[in-house]
Amino acid sequence: MSPSHQFTTNDVDAAIDFVIKNGAEDRGQTVSYSRVFEAAGLPAPQYLHMDGEPQRVTEFMAAVHHRCKERQLPPLDALVVHVAGYRAGFPDAGYFRVNCVADPLADRTKPEAQAASGRFWETQREECKRWGIKNRRGRL
Known part of the structure; x- marks a missing residue:
């Protein structure tokens, strides 16, 4: 595994902070995997897949979840x-797996x-949206 494909807690926190500012606090908007990985200083997921390391995407997103x-944040x-392909607009299968629900x-x-x-997914997105509004308004 290339050192550039490893990640730290700081990388995970950078991704989470990005999702807070550009997703949760922005009316619960969705954000792309590529933008989240870029915010963490990691290669785009498609490059990890091309490099034969698709499990790194799942590992990173599981780390974000945990x-x-x-x-004590919502499930960001x-x-x-x-943003493309048959999963456009949906999280990866790993999202559903880490939450112990079937991949739709x-x-x-x-x-x-x-x-x-x-x-389940809709409920989690709504939770993020409500939290984001409260956080943006300084009510947390």
Whole structure:
């Protein structure tokens, strides 16, 4: 693994702070994986995939998920989505896996599980939005 593909807690915090300012505090808007990784000083996810390290994307986003909990923040990883391809507008499969819910875009996911996962994701995004509004207004 290349040293440029490793990450630290500071990198994770930089990504989280980016999502707070550009997602949660901006009416709960979604942000792209590429912008989040850039904010952390990491290669864009597509480059990690091309370099044969797709697991680094999942590891980093899992670290974001767990660090949000440590910092007593909402699940900001819910706001990070793909901007192209069949997952455009959706988080990666790892987001659903780390939350122990079915990936609604997986081929074998049943309709009931797809609907439940969609509701779960929507609830998490709304939580981020509400938190972001309170944080922006200094009410936290």
